[in-house]
Amino acid sequence: MKIACLAGDGIGPEIMAEAKKVLAALDIAGIETADADVGGVAYRNHGHPLPPETLELCKAADAVLFGAVGDPACDNLERHLRPEQAILGLRQALTLFANLRPATMFAGLEDMSALRPEVARQIDLLIVRELNGDVYFGEKAIRTLPDGRRQGFDLMSYAEDEVRRIAHVAFRAAQGRGKRLCSVDKANVLETSQLWRDVVIEVSAEYPDVELSHMYVDNAAMQLVRNPGQFDVVVTGNLFGDILSDQASMCVGSIGLLASASLGETQTAFGTKGLYEPIHGSAPDIAGQGKANPMAMILSLAMLLRHSLGLDAQAARVEAAVAKALADGVKGADLGGSANCAEIGDAVVARL
Ligand code: NAD
Ligand code: IPM
Ligand code: MN
Numbered sequence: 001m002k003i004a005c006l007a008g009d010g011i012g013p014e015i016m017a018e019a020k021k022v023l024a025a026l027d028i029a030g031i032e033t034a035d036a037d038v039g040g041v042a043y044r045n046h047g048h049p050l051p052p053e054t055l056e057l058c059k060a061a062d063a064v065l066f067g068a069v070g071d072p073a074c075d076n077l078e079r080h081l082r083p084e085q086a087i088l089g090l091r092q093a094l095t096l097f098a099n100l101r102p103a104t105m106f107a108g109l110e111d112m113s114a115l116r117p118e119v120a121r122q123i124d125l126l127i128v129r130e131l132n133g134d135v136y137f138g139e140k141a142i143r144t145l146p147d148g149r150r151q152g153f154d155l156m157s158y159a160e161d162e163v164r165r166i167a168h169v170a171f172r173a174a175q176g177r178g179k180r181l182c183s184v185d186k187a188n189v190l191e192t193s194q195l196w197r198d199v200v201i202e203v204s205a206e207y208p209d210v211e212l213s214h215m216y217v218d219n220a221a222m223q224l225v226r227n228p229g230q231f232d233v234v235v236t237g238n239l240f241g242d243i244l245s246d247q248a249s250m251c252v253g254s255i256g257l258l259a260s261a262s263l264g265e266t267q268t269a270f271g272t273k274g275l276y277e278p279i280h281g282s283a284p285d286i287a288g289q290g291k292a293n294p295m296a297m298i299l300s301l302a303m304l305l306r307h308s309l310g311l312d313a314q315a316a317r318v319e320a321a322v323a324k325a326l327a328d329g330v331k332g333a334d335l336g337g338s339a340n341c342a343e344i345g346d347a348v349v350a351r352l
Pocket of ligand 3 (some may be wrong): 243
């Protein structure tokens with residue numbers, strides 16, 4: 001079993017080192033890792049944020065462990081050369097359309113949530129974010145209108161099959177959890193969302209055991225901080241899911257805690273190719289200072305073990321070790337503590 005490790009930029013290498021430490025400590029027979037450049041570092045070393053050799057390595061691997069990309073020094077490059085294009089390119093090239101972003105309250109962190117402890121304690125939700133469509137991948141440009149004004153545009157669109165496949169993933173996820181699914185859209189304004197809602201309702205006929213509800217995204221943003229305990233599984237489009245998942249992270253205490261799995265069609269089968277990454281970015285403001293919380297990265301490794309390698313027990317072991325470390329007060333600066341990145345990784349290893 002081969003895991004491609006793409007550390008990337010900023011805090012990416014720091015948190016990747018801790019995830020690898022955990023993987024090594026698990027001592028699972030038959031796993032090999034291979035590193036490759038991605039993002040700004042790949043642009044500097046190879047002239048492209050997603051060099052062909054990196055893409056080939058990912059295609060040949062059983063799973064991809066991804067740190068983060070993004071470098072302020074690259075923000076003025078032509079868009080196709082910017083670090084962020086690497087992660088978008090991987091999601092597209094590997095058809096990773098289903099992004100699972102769980103947010104659960106860890107014991108001992110209630111006081112770190114941006115919400116009141118009694119509200120935060122209820123959080124146990126899963127955001128299923130569509131990852132291959134929406135404004136992200138539509139036609140886009142900054143063009144000059146006939147009268148000389150510049151106009152920027154990004155086409156928002158979803159084809160029905162794109163909605164149908166993510167809806168199936170979300171309904172199946174709900175069947176495995178609390179059997180409630182909330183579809184988040186903006187159907188009161190957007191035609192894209194109207195089609196989204198229509199298709200989700202069609203798909204729901206195949207899942208009579210799942211209770212389906214719909215919510216407009218503005219209300220969802222409000223409800224997520226008012227009463228996040230009401231949500232079980234949330235399914236939404238690429239852009240809304242991006243925003244709501246960052247918001248959910250502060251509801252549980254830190255963006256340094258939220259992991260994700262990006263999966264394709266056969267998402268639960270053993271051997272499925274998948275990409276696993278924290279939901280946060282390269283955090284240039286704290287890079288190189290040992291201040292990054294590697295837990296989101298380590299929990300992403302746990303998702304990799306479960307979803308791509310079928311190693312459920314090992315995944316649970318990693319998750320339990322992270323929970324124990326937090327319960328024991330092992331916290332980085334993001335959670336009001338003083339442990340550095342390597343110390344957090346060591347603390348997780350010690351609790352495996
Ligand atoms: P960010 O998530 O990198 O950082 C936002 C804030 O959260 C910062 O203050 C940062 O210090 C903090 N933070 C993030 N992760 C942390 C961790 N593990 N521990 C402690 N604190 C943490 O978002 P941004 O600042 O908007 O973006 C920075 C760069 O990252 C940009 O270039 C952006 O495009 C990129 N980005 C990449 C990904 C990805 O690789 N998937 C995701 C998001 C953003
Ligand atoms: C994320 C990031 C990416 C996204 C960026 C870096 C392209 O914010 O993974 O959440 O918007 O999907
Ligand atoms: Mn994001």
